Amino acid sequence: MIERYQDEAIAEIWSDSHKLNLWQQTELAVVRARANLGRVPDEVNKEFARILATNPIDLGWWLQRDQEIRHDLNAFLEERSRFLPPRLQVHLHEKMTSYDTEEPAFAKMLRESSVLVKSHYNELEVILQDMASRYRYTIMNGRTHGQEAELQTFGKRCLTWLRDIRASADNLQRSEDGLRYSKLSGAIGNYGSMDPVIEKEALGILGFEPYYGATQIIPRELYAPIAQALCQLVLTLDKIATAIRLGARSGRPIYQEPFGKKQKGSSAMPNKKNTISTEQVEGMARMARAYLMMIMENIKTWEERAIEQSCVERVAWPDLFCVVVHSLRTMGRVLKGLVVYPDNMLLEIIECRGCYASGEAKEVIKELGLPLSLTAEEAYRIVQLAAFNAFEPDKEAKSVRTSIPSHLTEADELLSGFRLVPRPTPVSIQEIIAEARLKTSTQLEATKGDVQRWNRILEQIFQEQGNRDRWNRIFLPSFLLRNEAKLYCEILD
Amino acid sequence: MIERYQDEAIAEIWSDSHKLNLWQQTELAVVRARANLGRVPDEVNKEFARILATNPIDLGWWLQRDQEIRHDLNAFLEERSRFLPPRLQVHLHEKMTSYDTEEPAFAKMLRESSVLVKSHYNELEVILQDMASRYRYTIMNGRTHGQEAELQTFGKRCLTWLRDIRASADNLQRSEDGLRYSKLSGAIGNYGSMDPVIEKEALGILGFEPYYGATQIIPRELYAPIAQALCQLVLTLDKIATAIRLGARSGRPIYQEPFGKKQKGSSAMPNKKNTISTEQVEGMARMARAYLMMIMENIKTWEERAIEQSCVERVAWPDLFCVVVHSLRTMGRVLKGLVVYPDNMLLEIIECRGCYASGEAKEVIKELGLPLSLTAEEAYRIVQLAAFNAFEPDKEAKSVRTSIPSHLTEADELLSGFRLVPRPTPVSIQEIIAEARLKTSTQLEATKGDVQRWNRILEQIFQEQGNRDRWNRIFLPSFLLRNEAKLYCEILD
Amino acid sequence: MIERYQDEAIAEIWSDSHKLNLWQQTELAVVRARANLGRVPDEVNKEFARILATNPIDLGWWLQRDQEIRHDLNAFLEERSRFLPPRLQVHLHEKMTSYDTEEPAFAKMLRESSVLVKSHYNELEVILQDMASRYRYTIMNGRTHGQEAELQTFGKRCLTWLRDIRASADNLQRSEDGLRYSKLSGAIGNYGSMDPVIEKEALGILGFEPYYGATQIIPRELYAPIAQALCQLVLTLDKIATAIRLGARSGRPIYQEPFGKKQKGSSAMPNKKNTISTEQVEGMARMARAYLMMIMENIKTWEERAIEQSCVERVAWPDLFCVVVHSLRTMGRVLKGLVVYPDNMLLEIIECRGCYASGEAKEVIKELGLPLSLTAEEAYRIVQLAAFNAFEPDKEAKSVRTSIPSHLTEADELLSGFRLVPRPTPVSIQEIIAEARLKTSTQLEATKGDVQRWNRILEQIFQEQGNRDRWNRIFLPSFLLRNEAKLYCEILD
């Protein structure tokens, strides 16, 4: 991964120097296992370990030798042999094949990277928990299809984000089942030379169980689900990032990414506060999906193995981990510094003209209308019509909609003229319905007759004070959001 | 493709019955080619053609036979042989291999489908041309990063959409270069039995040139670019669809998908006018990308061919074409019926507080400030500060931002209270700067000293009437959009 | 999915008629839950259930209505309402949103499809267990990189296949954790109208737990891992299919797909027995990967949901399930009918000239050579040189390699001449080394001096009868495969 998006800790895990050290750990574990089981004298084990520990691996030497013999593991063995006397050389890589040495190392690199991911994930989880608590009573429009939907709190939205990343983190946890295993079962996995007892002991030292059924390699079926889980985590972050971008749209943002005091938004337009961090997370998601595909394809190989997967794994895993960590960090930073505008949330609610309660309104009308022969279907259409009525344009707006300018100077005039027009106070479906002020709409089928009948029924309904009280209550946040407590109780506690 | 998203004409092209007819066309062309070149008597050709033409292919018979012998082309030959006397049977599929018969048929199916795509594309192009003309002078905010950017007309946005789909259509045109070719060169492509002269004649009859260098099949390198081009077209439509979804966000949509008089937006919330069509186009784009991947992978095969590609091609090509046609139709319907709100476009411009001209403003201040020792960097920071000043919240908003409710009933009160607060008239950077009213901002680094100095310089600048005039002019649409004429001239004419 | 690759049971699960029945089940469960909890009289529940049960859903009516109102769930509600008296209509979909009805239905479709997948998987597992047992002692070359590797039994290869599909099946099992949950929490998931207690009761009736933290929909994070697991299963099958294709390569196949008595391999070449079934599985894998990508992308949506995912889910899930079931069936048929040629396996072993034991040979030489100052590195190079010696071409072959024909008639002669040349008996590294017959090779660095020294040391080693016996023993299958018993014990019992 290029430096800009690289995580140093991830890069270190996947570095050549760390990999070679892990290879050495495998070699040491096998000799130690043999000693534990009495196959070699313990002195041999100790001296072997001492010599390798005191002679650090020479990366430059290794790299050059690799280029000559075109086999990185053999080059490593040659590098290590340089320090061992012949009688110890025979124990190095004894009865092993390259991937016996490499597979436990590879699984460890996955484990270590995953630990890092989880620590970044945990930070993000805390941030979201804090947000959910802080905005427990900060009301806003829910949005489906980008349209105002029912009322909710911003805290509840944070809860759903929290739950989404938890679902993806749980998935990651489950996906790591395959990391329990590794193998030392030789060139084709049937212990041609290696004794299964030694495999078990040595893998135990390294923290693994034997995988019975390996070929020369661990089947990549064990690792592919991890890539899916990592990718999914980024996709979840991208979903959250998108919600932030959508809320940050000017002119009336409900929240915005933090913007540094020295930050510049654009080289051309100095006013810009662009959502560059959350946009970048979408880019990260594009990459994450692609790295998943690379890794999925690694399942396929020929018979007891070919080495198609190797170059892909050298690139895709560290790059995928970098993308995950970078995305977690970015979203941590964005969420932690998120600038929230509850005033604009209120304005959005007000301008949606009571529609935030349209579902409950329909249920109430349905129930109250039933004795008056109003069908469920009609209750639906009444609320629909009221909503459409509420959003009818005023005279000036209507005129702007119909007379299209035919010259740029007309656009000049339109703009300066419209600026002076006082904006009408929005009318709500709460009043339209309670006051039986439905009108026909060119956008809907309801006839004049329908509307008259409906208004009559509504008048009847709202003559009763009890109905009026009930009606007004359903537009109150405290009524509509009464059940969010359940979510807090289930998710946050 | 499931019926819901299927195009009947595409389905017909990829039907078994059409395919078998195309196979027959290949067989007929080869016999006719032999006759043309004097290799068989013309009577043979005529009778051969007459018999096959008068005996329609029995799909049921063919299907059953295919299941027995597990070879669809051989089953077809057996079906056809039933009607031919032995002396004509020898000319059926003479010296040919299955894919000699199939490849020209397959290329024709691609050609025919592509013609359909283009006709739908052409309709969409006309719609966008009309829109660009109609909204030639309808002004709106451009948006980058979801934020208000410079001023533009909606017509210009339509022009960019038009140009985008044209780019993708041109790409489709170029990608079809490979459809010029086909092959009749036998089981491994080296004319073991077939004479190259007959191939050339027969392919000419079918409308193709020979592809020298085929194996048993045409290399899928010739078709993969078409899949990319088709996919790209859908991605372009998805980009346009997304722009529409973004503009349709309530509460103040600048345009909306058409909504039928009987349409229902939601089973719960009767007020909803959801952007379901444009959202579906995003789903289509997800599919299109995946079909492209399927087809890309078909390039790979073993030696002179294996048949991995066959099942994929039976599924991916017709499904991809259906996705393309469905997306073109959907976007045609959406754009043709798009409900446009120029009044809301004006409101957006007004509420962006002059920032639509911030780029030009910076250039003017840079130029006018130069003699007064104002650096280019300072000009930038002045306009940035003015924009930040313009968006400072009023007192009520500030109070809502800082005092977070701690109970749902507080939210009730906040909502009902905020509804009554009169909304302040937005102040513009046009005035802030011209009147030298810059203030420090907690969001930016500029010190009190900086601000005082800048205001002094601004006062000096705007003492001159000429500068004031020039300044005011840059906020006029007719000034800012003077160069859009160039785009119209280049793209529409 | 096109009929050719469709599974009828899968198609039935994803049919409109089944889906609508599942929707009805949700509606019934909610009313029943209300009755259970005393919110509506039990008579209401019973009559409601009776009427809906006795009036089957009219698919045609529904489809037409859907096209008018462009909302499939509302169309379903209208269809059902036709049979309900107004006082029962109010209970239909009461306080619910469309996806409250749809989500449990969708999760059930996933569950039912998964049950089908598992039953096909189980059949395959039994077939592979049988194969592993049958071929417990049938020896063959292992192959890595397509090259002969150590010796193994075909039974052991079957064991690794078995273990691979088990790993993928276990992954599928784990991935289904998300199918425990569903939701009835209303338009944005915060129980605006619905009571959480009723959700819990109703979901319990349907076999689910509530998912706290849903928006309008269950987050697709819960389903994406299932798609990964299904895809992975196909990729595993493709890996096995590839191993079969590789073993089936003529001229000396070690096994072949079953070939029907009436089957035809090619329209041009009657001798062909093509590996069309296993090749098709590669095509299926290409599709499976693409469907996974479609489904992964469905995680993303806007805020409390948009409907980008819907069209994709209608297509990708049933198509993916069809691909999985078709691949499982195909591989079941291929493996069950696999024609195995143990004689050709033996020939392959013989022709690999003892190299099947090269790893063990190197270990033995290393150990025996240590007292004679032979390094581990030299032991490696001795066995490498012996192997290269064993494969040196004979005189005729060498001549063919160096004199390239310059005309086709020369090729005629070469072919007829070479046919008559008696093929030499292959010489084995077993003899070359034990008889100290190493020679220099142009392909390796070893000098004349090296080779002389090594031959001298080998002579010394193999003077001892004990060493000769030990040496010969390592070329015996019974020695090399002694540890395969461990695998059988761990995997099969």
Place this chain on the structure above:
Amino acid sequence: MIERYQDEAIAEIWSDSHKLNLWQQTELAVVRARANLGRVPDEVNKEFARILATNPIDLGWWLQRDQEIRHDLNAFLEERSRFLPPRLQVHLHEKMTSYDTEEPAFAKMLRESSVLVKSHYNELEVILQDMASRYRYTIMNGRTHGQEAELQTFGKRCLTWLRDIRASADNLQRSEDGLRYSKLSGAIGNYGSMDPVIEKEALGILGFEPYYGATQIIPRELYAPIAQALCQLVLTLDKIATAIRLGARSGRPIYQEPFGKKQKGSSAMPNKKNTISTEQVEGMARMARAYLMMIMENIKTWEERAIEQSCVERVAWPDLFCVVVHSLRTMGRVLKGLVVYPDNMLLEIIECRGCYASGEAKEVIKELGLPLSLTAEEAYRIVQLAAFNAFEPDKEAKSVRTSIPSHLTEADELLSGFRLVPRPTPVSIQEIIAEARLKTSTQLEATKGDVQRWNRILEQIFQEQGNRDRWNRIFLPSFLLRNEAKLYCEILD
């Protein structure tokens, strides 16, 4: 890209230092364009250019400033401004937006990388031309479905490889149409401040035409086809690599990757010559496909642009180019050093028992049998039966196939016993048919009666010397390959 697979020239093109130099080129071109058009004095242009040229860009300064203001282009402008006097500062980036500077630079990086790709491609083309010439008369079995198919020369296989990469190279050429264009049209592409005349002049200086219809950026529709073409090139190389792997399978390789004198194939098995380079190309193809997907997704953005594409482009393009160049180089090295075994090719032909001519055989029998009332279908079945007869196992093989060992020691015996069995000389369909020696086969439907009848007819046919001569001729390479000359003529000349 990690160093192992990185191309230094590609890395240089995509380095920060090169990118910043290209940015400077844009800035210089715009000032020069203004001078050319008389908008600024030529002295200004010259001094501006001189100062920037003589003060190299300080990468460290830029990097640090980028991190502060989070805007790389603004940081670049600030870095450059340091060296300019205020009166020249105003000309830097005058009336431009960041992507005005960046887009021409980006398109140049694509152009330069593409030139590199082509030079590597050209080397590969020459290698394949040489191979096609050298092996013009080296005969081998064609293979379809991994099975022996008709006869061909290895030269002809090289021709098809050559043609495949040419098809992909032509596609690359066509895909670059979009690189003709760039843009300087400002923040939203409508020349808010910039004059279109200056854009045209400046782009001309940089080697581009204006793209009318850009937004803030060039639509990524112009670049996506290039990614497809690059990816396709790698997929073609992977197809060729796979053919080489398949031919290199031991025990009887027809060709092999070059193997270095010091190379080691395996740490466990010293005999191994693994096909690691060609396998790596498959890994490269996995990566290439994924990078294509990343780049395809970049088409989508919001309205006049958001910046999702930027991080992807920083990673995917250089990584894709590295993958392409690495694959081209690898395949160049492999093909140039390919070790070809014409003797093994001959052995394969001989062992396929005349089936290499089965297609032509069927045509001849069909023709000669017609007067004897043999149908075309029967001619097919005769040749099929003869081929199945030819491959019937001998007694020893049959016994090995039916008696499965039940203990490892039995496997020991079987192996040592089978080694001594003399291998029968293969019998050819050439004789079976000409000598009318067809027998029934358990694998096919033909009855005893059928076979008797067919043998009788064959006897009749082959009584005539003319028919016998004609028959024998069709098994000659010089006959079967007579038309390959056409391919050489069309492709190579």
